[in-house]
Amino acid sequence: MPFEFRNMAIPxxxxxxxxxxxxxxxxxxxxxKHDDYAKAGIGDHLVQDNYSRSGRGVLRGLxxxxxxxxxxxxxxxLRGAIYDVAVDVRHGSPHFGKWVGVELSEENKQLLYxxxxxxxxxxxxxxxxxxxxxxxxxxxxxxxxxxxxxxPDVAVQWPLKDPLLSAKDRILPSLRDGEVVFQYEGEK
Numbered sequence: 001m002p003f004e005f006r007n008m009a010i011p012x013x014x015x016x017x018x019x020x021x022x023x024x025x026x027x028x029x030x031x032x033k034h035d036d037y038a039k040a041g042i043g044d045h046l047v048q049d050n051y052s053r054s055g056r057g058v059l060r061g062l063x064x065x066x067x068x069x070x071x072x073x074x075x076x077x078l079r080g081a082i083y084d085v086a087v088d089v090r091h092g093s094p095h096f097g098k099w100v101g102v103e104l105s106e107e108n109k110q111l112l113y114x115x116x117x118x119x120x121x122x123x124x125x126x127x128x129x130x131x132x133x134x135x136x137x138x139x140x141x142x143x144x145x146x147x148x149x150x151x152p153d154v155a156v157q158w159p160l161k162d163p164l165l166s167a168k169d170r171i172l173p174s175l176r177d178g179e180v181v182f183q184y185e186g187e188k
Contacts, residue, residue, distance in 0.1 A: 061121015080126030
């Protein structure tokens with residue numbers, strides 16, 4: 001199998017290390033292979049690819065989409081480096097409000113799978129970063145949701161101070177003040 005799948009400190013998110021084949025010409029790797037991911041129990045029904053480019057300090061998140069358009073995401077950084085975060089927003093979960101974070105970069109070539117029921121965000125820690133992610137559902141603007149990046153109850157430890165935020169991300173609610181969107185249904 002060309003992938004190593006590692007569970008994170010919170011059940012749900014999975015760190016993926018692809019096998020990299022390199023020589024003097026460069027490298028080759030598979031980012032996604034349906035059968036291998038399905039055997040690992042993640043990333044089924046990936047239907048949309050998204051691509052972004054951002055400068056140092058940009059923070060995008062913490063976002064999710066509400067059912068019936070809830071999204072799992074398979075995130076990778078193709079250029080530069082990001083600090084990628086997943087926050088459990090499933091009410092009733094023993095890990096509700098807890099988060100995991102990992103650096104994804106063009107050097108380590110890792111991917112992070114963020115399942116439905118988790119808010120997702122990242123901060124660019126290099127001069128520029130290009131991020132690609134596959135989603136399990138199509139984007140639906142009417143079903144956007146999220147929590148504020150600096151929610152004190154969640155306390156994500158972002159690597160850079162004074163992030164650059166969109167106007168929309170500046171006014172997201174705290175987890176405590178947001179609506180109940182996801183309910184914990186036990187670990188699968």
